[in-house]
Amino acid sequence: MKSVKSISRTDEAYARLKDDIRANCLAPGHLEPEPELAARLGMSRTPVHEALIRLEAEGLVEIVPRRGARVLPISADDMREIYEILTALEPEAAACLAARQPSEKEIDPLDQATQDMTDALDKGDLDRWVEADDRFHQTLLRLHGNKRLAAFVGALFDQSHRARMVTLRLREPPIISTAEHRIILEFLRRGDAEGTREAFRKHRQRTSVELISILEDYRLPHL
CATH class of the missing domain: 1.10.10.10 (Winged helix-like DNA-binding domain superfamily/Winged helix DNA-binding domain)
Incomplete structure (x- = not known):
């Protein structure tokens, strides 16, 4: 032992x-x-x-x-597969959470993470923005309550994190992404499962296209 x-x-x-x-x-x-x-x-x-x-x-x-x-490297094809899975799983988890109408106390960490994203953008601190963004997604999975889902999706987050950190500095500041998190949060607060699902799905689809496009265009050799 x-x-x-x-x-x-x-x-x-x-x-x-x-x-x-x-x-x-x-x-x-x-x-x-x-x-x-x-x-x-x-x-x-x-x-x-x-x-x-x-x-x-x-x-x-x-x-x-x-x-x-x-x-291991991460290619555009890897990221395409990862985001396809995230787009299928995360919106459903968020919709399930919205359907049970979480309390303000439960939602507060998501609200704080979104506010931290806004504050990080105001200060031009992209590393802090990524930390707050990760915290939002991980907290939502924790609130959903399925530990196996959280562990599985968490592993995908780890695989994609390196590519996100590099491409983040090759695109416009993530103002739109921050606004999308706020929209998701408001649907959650209202207990609107369908609205939460659709907002989350659109967020993942848009960020997927943006990130994969950068990987393909720049053909970053170290990824």
Whole structure:
């Protein structure tokens, strides 16, 4: 049986590597032997290897025998598939949440995330905007209550995050996206399931077209 210490070190290695991948500190295509990763993290190889197995299952890395771990790239085709799934699942989750008429207390974190997006735009802080945007979507899934759905969609968020961070600086400030979140929030507040579903679907479709178009036009080599 694994010790608590061993499990916690694995969790730490997983969190640190995942943060580096999401922030593009470990860029797509980066290949590094496990001993070097372990040394850089100041850990033994066992928790690092176990963390890499988890990250491979989430589609973020590929373990290459005798060579180490490679951070997987994300292509326009990858993003097209990811957004197709998000467009199918998230609007339905949001509609289910609206149908049970959530309280103002439940909606408050979504309201705060939307306000944080607005404040970030006013200050030109795109990193903070992305954090607030992620928080909105993750909070909505948490409120929906299906843990398996939240975990599955969360893995897709992680896979797409790197591409979003790069393309965000190749397009206009996300003013429209922020406004769309506010519209979704108002439909939720009114308990309008169909309005919530349609607003969320249009939001995901528009952002999908915008992001994939940039990936195709710029043909970013590091993605």
